[in-house]
Amino acid sequence: MHQIYGPIVRVNPYEVHIKDPEFCIEHFSPVKKLDKYGWWYRVFGGPWSTISTEDHHVHKTRRGTFQNFLAPRMVRGFVPTIFEKLKGASAIMDRHVRTGNVLNLSNVYRCMAADVVSAYVLPTSLNLLESDDLGEEFQSSLRFFFETATSMRYLGFMEPIITIIPSVIFNAMLTQPAKALIRLVRGPDMDKSRICLLERINNNQHEQDEKFRERLIQEAEQFIVAGSETTGHTLAVTTFYILQDKNVQEKLRQELIHADIVFDGNLEITKLQALPYLSAVITEGLRFSHGVGSRLPRINKSSEVQYKQWRIPAGVPISMTSRLHHEDARLFPEPYKFSPERWLQADSKNLKKYLSPFGHGSRICPGMHLAIYEINIAIAYIFTHYTVINSDTTEDDLVSKHDLGAPFPKQDSKGLQVTLQARVTE
Template sequence: MYSSNMWDIQLPSITQLISGILVLTVANVLWTLLYRVYFHPLAHIPGPKLAAGTFLYQTYFSLVNGSRFYAQIGKLHEAYGPVVRITPDEIHLSDPANYETIYHVGSKYAKYPRYYNAFSLKYSSFTTCPNDVHKLRRGPLNQFFSRKMVLELEDVVQSKAQKLCNLVTQKLSVGQAVDLHHAFRAVSIDVITEYGFNKCYDLLDKPDLGRHFFLMVRGIGPSLWVYQQWPQLQIANNLPPSVLKKMSPELAQVLTLQEHAREQIVDVKADLDAGLTKHNARQTIFHGILTPSPEEGYVVPSVDDIKDEAYGILAAAADTTGNGMTVAAYHVVNNPEIYKKLRAELKTAFPDPDARLNFTELEKLPYLTGVVKEGLRLSFGVISRLARVVPEGGATFNGHYVPAGTAVSMSSWVLHQDPNYFPAPQEFNPERWSKASPAEQRHMEKGFVPFGKGSRICVGMPLAYCELYVTIAMLFHRFEKLKGNQLTAEDLVYDDYFASHHPINATKFHVIKG
């Protein structure tokens, strides 16, 4: 007979079970770290071992003491060279010669899902990763942001720049300072909402010049880096908006801005469904997206899908162009010699003080062009890195082979400060452009990427250039003596929320009568 004791099973205690789980967890973590640092296909790429071992290296510099991972990447290149491993599966490049390899028309380098999915914009062409899908979604936008369309609708830009100058006149006449930081951004949003929705937000008429709106846009920042670190947390986006808003002030701001965007799309769709255009207005960007396309494979998206596209366009307009104008104007106002030369060129080209400053004529002015380009160069457009996936067959960068599937990125922060392309790179110097030979111009253009390049170049670039030229020219053509406030180094530093943002409590750029 078998003893009953033979069937007795000694179950582990709860303490033993928890201890075993902890041991296995620690062992798994240690093995993952060892694998990433010493055995991973990217183990041969230079860089700090902590960055190779864990995504927390990136997250720390993105969330602690401001979002400054972009600056840390610059320091890593100084220490390790032109190819640096910045996360377990991503390398960053600093050599501008590699830019054309990755970001060219027809590139097979798709956007990196872990990076772009964190924006939580499932439909937006900006965050669409597969190149073939992006082509379909981007197509309807291209015609509305083409140079031809921008020139046809230049009056929209002219009217907003004129309104800005009228505001400056009004404020200065009663001895008040003008908040150009928010005013320039208001110009950009008022242009894009009239241009895109036929329903201007009129932020230039608001007492705070839209400051609350821009805080909403900024709200996406922290959640972006959290979702990159822990992609699984994006499941929270499926919760009711009312719950999400209570969970996080930042998410509340994002959701409110998305609701703004959705309202505009609903209005446009109702307009189309009724077979007419409200306000006797023209076709807009979103009329075009909601209209069936002959392009094979194009499916008219839903209102909720287009909401993502609208949100992406609003967020892009909120800071990139406005920041370029702010940087340009700040340096002009605080450098009397630059101010004098710019005024002289504008007054020579347009001697009539009431002349219309046409975009096509302004583009021909070399010194103004230098001011615009330096404003873009030192505002960096998108300060964050642009992450792509190495296609089948792998790639070699500066002697380092990386396999297919590797994330590879480059950034304007590094390229725009490369002294091989821009001597004395931190100096705002319009003459580096206005006095450059054609060969020197072509050389600088290789390192000048405020809008990116290739198939994924910023769709709004033609409109942005029109806003920059017209607004900067009109302001300094009209006002002979503007005096700027003094800003500290910390006021001028950038936080990386994809676009460049100054710290939330930083003193903003104002002008008074000089």
């Protein structure tokens, strides 16, 4: 539509979409008091959760109960748990090293992402990496939820069904973690050395009524849903493109070898993040995977918005799509070429403002630091310890084909199929 009609188009009777990176940076600025568009976000259920909260001021209050818990300093304290989950993934990889069998690395990544985010949010993890089916039921349920919810956006009379879908999936999959959540009581087997995110919310809440208990469940649902598919997809996409270019592989491996990173529970994440080529690889992986797969509408209820010669009345939803910016050749020459080197140029710092895999403004993904740490640790560990060989996976198996909120590949995608060899570190 933008190619035909220009940078601003009406995508439905009530909403306009703008393709203009500079305007989006300005409009979605953290200082802007923008509401979410209820019609668009209601399909994900959970009106009490922070992610689905429409009103800017209510969102600010709800997010404030856990904002500090997701700050980089706090997430750094969670690195031992991230590494523990990575070791679980590594055990699966080691078995495939011994057998020589092909491994669906996409499934491993998604299970690891779900285990990490659930361990941060809940008193205990989902432990999908330990499941016999490698979380296949959970992953199928997750895709079913996104597909169904997106379709139901246009069926307002089915809204009561929309709101229970995530709860049905959640309660079916979480078993013991769900019981621990509902009780919000630590049992004798719980790790008392840390407090999970939901307990932080619980401790900050003065009035614990029925609606508040429902909010806790909805927060857990949406954090886990949001933090599983997106991070898993980013890891799979990044790994695939590394494998497509031997030059990228070798540069990454040499940097990791010379950095002499000690991979254990005391891993220095700041040292890892300071590696320039690793950082460039991951940043390019985020650009290719997009983070959020769909447009993000926001509403300025207090004043009209001026865009070039157009005056947009107050209350009209204005949306943007990060993928359109990530693939804009004016910003990223040869946008479909995986090129970490673009992030090593002198002007790369300025370029990063156009990268928005976690969204923009005051509604930026609250779990972004957890995701970034996890991606850094996983990519660094895997390419230090294994020789990874692509087993007939094509780009078509991984690129986003469906606008379902999260980026999903085609329905019959076989995922990232690889074989593995143990690598002797130098």
